[in-house]
Amino acid sequence: MTQPTRPLNLVVVSAGLGVPSSSRLLADRITESVRRELAGTGREVRVRVVELRDLAVAIANNLVTGFPAPALADAVEAVTGADGLITVTPVFTASYSGLFKSFFDLIEPDALTGKPVLIAATGGTARHSLVLEHALRPLFAYLRALVLPTAVYAASEDWGGTGDSMTATLPDRISRAGRELAALMGAQVADEPRRATATADLFA
Amino acid sequence: MQFGIFTVGDVTPDPTTGRTPSEHERIKATVAVARKAEEVGLDVFATGEHHNPPFVPSSPTTLLGHVAALTERITLSTSTTLITTNDPVKIAEDYAYLQHIADGRVDLMMGRGNTGPVYPWFGQDIRQGIALAVENYALLHRLWREDVVDWEGKFRTPLQGFTATPRPLDGVPPFVWHGSIRSPEIAEQAAYYGDGFFHNNIFWPMSHTQRMVELYRQRYAHHGHGAPEQAIVGLGGQVFMRANSQDAVREFRPYFDNAPVYGHGPSLEDFTEQTPLTVGSPQQVIERTLGFRDAVGDYQRQLFLMDHAGLPLKTVLEQLDILGEQVVPVLREEFAKLRPAGVPEAAPLHPAVLRQDSDHSTKETS
Numbered sequence: 050m051t052q053p054t055r056p057l058n059l060v061v062v063s064a065g066l067g068v069p070s071s072s073r074l075l076a077d078r079i080t081e082s083v084r085r086e087l088a089g090t091g092r093e094v095r096v097r098v099v100e101l102r103d104l105a106v107a108i109a110n111n112l113v114t115g116f117p118a119p120a121l122a123d124a125v126e127a128v129t130g131a132d133g134l135i136t137v138t139p140v141f142t143a144s145y146s147g148l149f150k151s152f153f154d155l156i157e158p159d160a161l162t163g164k165p166v167l168i169a170a171t172g173g174t175a176r177h178s179l180v181l182e183h184a185l186r187p188l189f190a191y192l193r194a195l196v197l198p199t200a201v202y203a204a205s206e207d208w209g210g211t212g213d214s215m216t217a218t219l220p221d222r223i224s225r226a227g228r229e230l231a232a233l234m235g236a237q238v239a240d241e242p243r244r245a246t247a248t249a250d251l252f253a
Numbered sequence: 254m255q256f257g258i259f260t261v262g263d264v265t266p267d268p269t270t271g272r273t274p275s276e277h278e279r280i281k282a283t284v285a286v287a288r289k290a291e292e293v294g295l296d297v298f299a300t301g302e303h304h305n306p307p308f309v310p311s312s313p314t315t316l317l318g319h320v321a322a323l324t325e326r327i328t329l330s331t332s333t334t335l336i337t338t339n340d341p342v343k344i345a346e347d348y349a350y351l352q353h354i355a356d357g358r359v360d361l362m363m364g365r366g367n368t369g370p371v372y373p374w375f376g377q378d379i380r381q382g383i384a385l386a387v388e389n390y391a392l393l394h395r396l397w398r399e400d401v402v403d404w405e406g407k408f409r410t411p412l413q414g415f416t417a418t419p420r421p422l423d424g425v426p427p428f429v430w431h432g433s434i435r436s437p438e439i440a441e442q443a444a445y446y447g448d449g450f451f452h453n454n455i456f457w458p459m460s461h462t463q464r465m466v467e468l469y470r471q472r473y474a475h476h477g478h479g480a481p482e483q484a485i486v487g488l489g490g491q492v493f494m495r496a497n498s499q500d501a502v503r504e505f506r507p508y509f510d511n512a513p514v515y516g517h518g519p520s521l522e523d524f525t526e527q528t529p530l531t532v533g534s535p536q537q538v539i540e541r542t543l544g545f546r547d548a549v550g551d552y553q554r555q556l557f558l559m560d561h562a563g564l565p566l567k568t569v570l571e572q573l574d575i576l577g578e579q580v581v582p583v584l585r586e587e588f589a590k591l592r593p594a595g596v597p598e599a600a601p602l603h604p605a606v607l608r609q610d611s612d613h614s615t616k617e618t619s
Contacts (some may be wrong), residue, residue, distance in 0.1 A: 244457030252445045
């Protein structure tokens, strides 16, 4: 059987605000993990990183005007056209950041249906790690995305030692999540472009 | 080609003075704007329909009937008539009556409105918005064309042996446009009936307007009403003009920055680049408007939004003078030169209007 030859598009959405940000740092580590896993399949992987900080004003303007400026339209198109998505947000006030949510508020409700999504978050303390489960996972479940079983949380301490000795280390979790995403991306059948809803039958 | 204005009827504080006109002042100003539109030689005055503050035009046929009495030539229209939450029976009767009052100088534009709560306030469900537009218009279309209607549908109580009264003037219903910013179903509806399609063309990039109009043209031809380029297309537009473009930008900026719909968002510069808004000299407006033709092909009606965002009446009347004296005459000539034979020049006028026009020209030449 011949492998499909179209390159796989991996899109990374990072909502970190610092430059550099720990969210981007985590995003890059996860991206490398996915790339490593896919290297064995012979499929070319194209990575596109969307830094929401650069689109912050455009996102606010879209909320006000109802249409995206060109750079934002391009980012939304990349996200909705991706074979796999990595999303990383800092934890703000017990949830994803407002910027992160505002970006996904601009995505059409059915545009992520069936898309493999790896969710990840960063925070100052491991006590916020369940934000992934009570905020991000329901968000993408609503969008009917295929959210991976492993969600990656990086607390400040994870960037130093092994973190909690009773759980897997950050590198272990990154590898596991990367394997899951790579497996799903490789398994995705190339979709036909989504067709506009047929309207003619309204008047049939 | 027909040129005109459409009003939203917003009561908005003037951001440069902080003063908010009363509803009474706003309504009287709307009448003054409509009269001015005829005075400066425009072809169409259209009013929106809203049922919530800060908007006043809840009763379009009252306004248009009054304007009909104060004018002689201008076409009275809507932008839009809510086909979703108004009873189609009442629309049929109100606008047929208005046709008689105005001697045929009436057409109207169907729309679904932009305010969610209007649906429950008028006993409807917004999730049925498209279905309401489809069913209600199908009934309206019959009420104007069949003297006695038996009808049953999902959204309204059935009718048996019903005659909408008065009958349309000379048996010819008003021409209908269907307005929609983003619903392909409405472009399809306009195409199905061979009616006009109007794109508001104010808030979104031109590329979006272009796709909707293209869909409508293709479907118009599919339904056998003519070639795609013969479909009846109308566009909105938004301009602010001064002889010197820097003066226009300086004067309009506070109104833009505080405008009800898009204010406190993108800069005036970004918005004029990304949408059809033009703030500048009359020549810039002429060039931009001619550019609409490049995007959607030869079209039949251009309406401008002029009286909004708290602009004082005096300024709006000045804008209409500039529009009527310096912009529209040039656009008429340029569009006419570019339009190929076989493409309609304008949306159909009522036979009573055409008769009156030929009477006038006979008198003028005799």
